Amino acid sequence: MTRNKPLRWAALMAGATAALISASATAQSTKLKVGLMLPYTGTFAALGVAIENGFRLHLDEQGGKLGGREIEFVKVDDESDPAKATDNVNKLIKRDNVDVIVGTVHSGVAMAMARAAKDSGTLLIVPNAGAGAVTGPMCAPNIFRSSFTNWQPGYATGEAVAKRGHKKVATITWKYAAGDEMVAGFKEAFEKSGGQVVKELNLPFPNVEFQALLTDIAATKPDAVFAFFAGGGAVKFVKDYAAAGLKKNIPLYGTGFLTDGTLEAQGADADGLLTALHYGDALGTPRDNAFRLAYAKTYKLQPDVYAVQGYDAAQMLGIGLAAVKGDVSKKKEFAAALEKAKIDSPRGPFTISKSHNPVQDMYLRQVSGKENKVIGVASKSLADPGRGCRM
Numbered sequence: 001m002t003r004n005k006p007l008r009w010a011a012l013m014a015g016a017t018a019a020l021i022s023a024s025a026t027a028q029s030t031k032l033k034v035g036l037m038l039p040y041t042g043t044f045a046a047l048g049v050a051i052e053n054g055f056r057l058h059l060d061e062q063g064g065k066l067g068g069r070e071i072e073f074v075k076v077d078d079e080s081d082p083a084k085a086t087d088n089v090n091k092l093i094k095r096d097n098v099d100v101i102v103g104t105v106h107s108g109v110a111m112a113m114a115r116a117a118k119d120s121g122t123l124l125i126v127p128n129a130g131a132g133a134v135t136g137p138m139c140a141p142n143i144f145r146s147s148f149t150n151w152q153p154g155y156a157t158g159e160a161v162a163k164r165g166h167k168k169v170a171t172i173t174w175k176y177a178a179g180d181e182m183v184a185g186f187k188e189a190f191e192k193s194g195g196q197v198v199k200e201l202n203l204p205f206p207n208v209e210f211q212a213l214l215t216d217i218a219a220t221k222p223d224a225v226f227a228f229f230a231g232g233g234a235v236k237f238v239k240d241y242a243a244a245g246l247k248k249n250i251p252l253y254g255t256g257f258l259t260d261g262t263l264e265a266q267g268a269d270a271d272g273l274l275t276a277l278h279y280g281d282a283l284g285t286p287r288d289n290a291f292r293l294a295y296a297k298t299y300k301l302q303p304d305v306y307a308v309q310g311y312d313a314a315q316m317l318g319i320g321l322a323a324v325k326g327d328v329s330k331k332k333e334f335a336a337a338l339e340k341a342k343i344d345s346p347r348g349p350f351t352i353s354k355s356h357n358p359v360q361d362m363y364l365r366q367v368s369g370k371e372n373k374v375i376g377v378a379s380k381s382l383a384d385p386g387r388g389c390r391m
Contacts, residue, residue, distance in 0.1 A: 032069040032321070032328070035092035037103030037113065040077040043206045043231045044105045046261055047306045048077075051127045053299050054310030055102060058318070061294070066314065067321020074098055078109050080206075085112035093120050099328045100125065102313050105306075107131035107150065107177035114138045123320075123328055127313040128306060131177050135357040137388035141335045144356045146313040148278055149384040150178050153255035154185025156276040156362035156378040157226060161186075161253050162193030166223040170199040172213055172237075173228040174206065182228040182255055190226075198222055208236045214244045225250055230257035235265040242269035256280075256365060256372065261304040263370045273367045278358070279305040279347045280365045280374035291346035303346075312345050316352075319343070355386030 036055075038048035052075075059071055074096045076088050085108070092098045093116060100123040104110050110129030117124035118140045126134055126143070130150035134143065161169060169190060173179030179202060187197050199220045201213045217225060225246070229237045234257060241247055247269070256277025259270050281302070291311065295303040316338055323337030324330040338356070342349050350360040362379040365372040 030069075031072040032066070032100065032326070033072050033074060033096065033098040034317075035074045035076065035096060035098035035101040035103070037076045037078050037088060037092060037101055037109075039080045039105050040075075042080050043233060044080050045231075047105045047128065047231060050261065050304055050306035051102075051105070051310035051313070053295070053301075054303065054307035054312075055127070055314040057291075057295055057298055057307075058311045058314035060298070062318060066318040067324070067326045069321060069326040076103075078104050078106070080104075080106040080109060082106070082108035082112060085109040086116065089113045089116040093122050099123065100317060102127055102310075102317075104129055107181075110134055111138070111177070114140075114143055117143055121331065123317075123331070123334070125313045125316060127309045129178070130181065132181050132384070132387070135353075135355040135384065135389060136386055137390075139355045139386065139389035139391050141391060142331050144316060144335075144338060144352065145358065146316055147309040147358070148360075149357055150181030151185035151188075151384050152360075152379075152382055153257075153276050153278070153362060154182035154228070155189045156364075156382060157253055157255055158186040158189025158191075158195075159193070160274070160276050160364050160378040161224060161226065162190050162195050166195065166251070168196050168198045168223045169226055170201065170217050170220055170222040170224075171197055171226045172201040172210075172217070174204070174233065175202040176205045179205070179228050183226070186226050206233055208233050210237055210240045211244075214240060214246060217246060217250065218244065222250060225252050227252060227254040227258055229254075230260075231262070234258050234262045238262070238266045238273070239269045256305060259365075259367050259372055261306060263367065263372070270367045271369070275365050275367075275372065276362050276378040277305060277365060277372075278350075278360045278362055279308050280363045281371040282373045283346070283348070283363075285346075285348070287344060287348075288346040305347075308346050312343060312347075315343055315345070316341075353383050353386060355384070355389035355391065357384045357386065359383040 105128045107129045114134045124143045126145040171183045256275040320334040350358045363374045364376040364378040
């Protein structure tokens with residue numbers, strides 16, 4: 001009996017190992033639950049739809065699987081409402097038991113999502129919201145961004161406006177995290193080049209009553225105006241700016257969100273506007289041409305920056321999953337794979353910074369007809385400073 005003990009022990013160990021391998025294989029053969037927490041109603045509804053479309057397009061290109069895992073979606077309309085954000089994200093994590101969360105557009109909502117992801121360890125990929133804190137003080141090994149920080153397009157626009165010789169500029173935006181941070185990025189670059197921001201104007205999100213502020217701009221007579229608005233608010237601002245007669249005398253600049261996904265509604269009022277962003281409608285590269293053709297065929301729509309960010313969120317998830325063979329519990333290995341990857345994006349190749357934000361070219365674009373045509377590079381390989389990130 002004594003002599004048989006080692007044999008029995010070896011058999012038990014072999015059986016246990018086989019059971020673990022079988023359990024792991026079973027776990028990886030189940031569907032990966034991806035929570036899409038995006039705006040499907042309200043000011044940013046079109047942006048949420050474009051992000052989801054882009055994500056699904058890449059998934060379809062991979063035969064419906066990422067890292068060997070089929071994807072099951074759980075969707076939540078976050079309504080761009082920070083007051084509902086904590087409850088919404090906790091439902092995905094605790095009730096629906098999602099493996100990964102993809103979202104969102106509104107920076108205030110994204111902050112609540114980042115807190116919940118950091119506390120629970122759930123993988124989070126942010127496909128738009130640029131709140132600096134997400135990849136700044138709140139950075140974590142399980143939190144990634146496929147888009148930008150608010151600082152990046154703001155800073156790039158500040159550089160571009162300064163290079164065009166303007167000295168005194170007024171800024172206008174919604175009074176919330178995205179607006180504040182884009183203006184701060186713009187000021188940092190513009191004032192570094194010797195420019196001066198002579199007036200900072202704002203109004204509560206999502207208010208679109210611009211008339212009093214436009215009157216103020218007319219009275220101030222700056223060399224130029226820098227604006228951040230998006231979605232329906234961007235449409236109304238551009239049209240109101242032109243209607244007030246300001247476009248003729250005071251050049252209007254903005255981060256690309258001012259004219260991305262909005263040109264159809266803005267019409268001739270947007271023509272000639274200059275913006276800076278990490279994507280444009282006329283890059284002309286084989287990668288982007290293929291993406292635009294596939295998107296147009298699938299959705300009967302032209303893609304915009306939001307579609308690209310959704311597409312790249314799926315690419316990033318696929319890269320991480322491939323490295324861990326579909327096992328999302330291996331968060332360190334997942335993060336390591338993305339930190340050394342070069343993502344082959346329609347926007348052009350980009351890498352991920354130590355704080356998990358894209359390091360990317362910021363293009364200078366000019367509206368021509370219904371396109372944001374790239375006319376140059378405003379900032380090459382611009383990396384957000386990741387201030388406050390300790391990881």
